Amino acid sequence: MRFIKGFAAFWYDFIVGDSWELAVGILGLLIALKLFDSALPSVADPTLYILMPIAVVAVLGVSLARAER
């Protein structure tokens, strides 16, 4: 039981850490980009490689802005 609790705590700390908005933001952006790619492949294919790093930077920015407050 102690091992399971420790294992779960490790993964929670690994994924969520002290900034839950990073984990939620990254999962959200990946799902959104995948849906965009599935719905509009002709538009998504040439733009995804630009959109993805911009979205990652935006998620980091939101997390830093929340830390400022």
Next chain:
Amino acid sequence: MACIVEMVEALTIILAVGITRGYRSALIGGATGAVALGAIIVVFGQTLTERVDLDVLRVLIGTLLLIFGLQWLRKAILRAAGWKSLHDEEGIYRDNVKQLSAESPASAGLMDWLGFTVSFKGVFLEGLEVAFIVLTFGTSIQAVQLGTISFTGVEGASLAALAALVLVAIVGGAVHKPLALVPENQLKFVVGIMLTAFGTFWAGEGIGVEWPGLDLAILALLVIYSVAAWVALIAMKRVPQMAVAH
């Protein structure tokens, strides 16, 4: 060349984790990843490409690395900007040292699971990509002639991968000491950027992003995230200065 690129990526992660979390866990994690990969290759052999969905693995490992890299980068920016006090960390460090001192001698050599996990995943995914490259190239070539010795396609590709492994291991052994001289928070800053870049690349490949220049796109991602982190750091440093000015 393709194998060298993949192995350099795995080596970069091991070096980054080794410097920041300790080489013991990083090397054990990397070795365990290699053994797990070897077992999978032995069990599945040439049907590997049919049984393992590399895209699913890329999304899974890429997402974890991306989140983990961003967490480190965020902490490093907050510390460098003076928003996160280093005193708390020092307090935690003192508590940990006290706790470890109270433990039995065997506990002092406890595994750092964080370092182990990141190294394991890096080596496992990159190694899997090397296996895919060897099998794909190997099965597409009839035979390889090396001097007077003739090899099958898979044997030739395996030998090339082995030569790449030896070369990358030698380079890794040579550069790990100079890297250890860099201050800790600056190192975490750089490692955070690196893990974020690798995570973005892998997760992106998994969801269908077509990176221009293939693996070279990682270098572009490193530049983009370095600039973004630098801008964020400058912006955050200005806020307390303005508060003091008013």
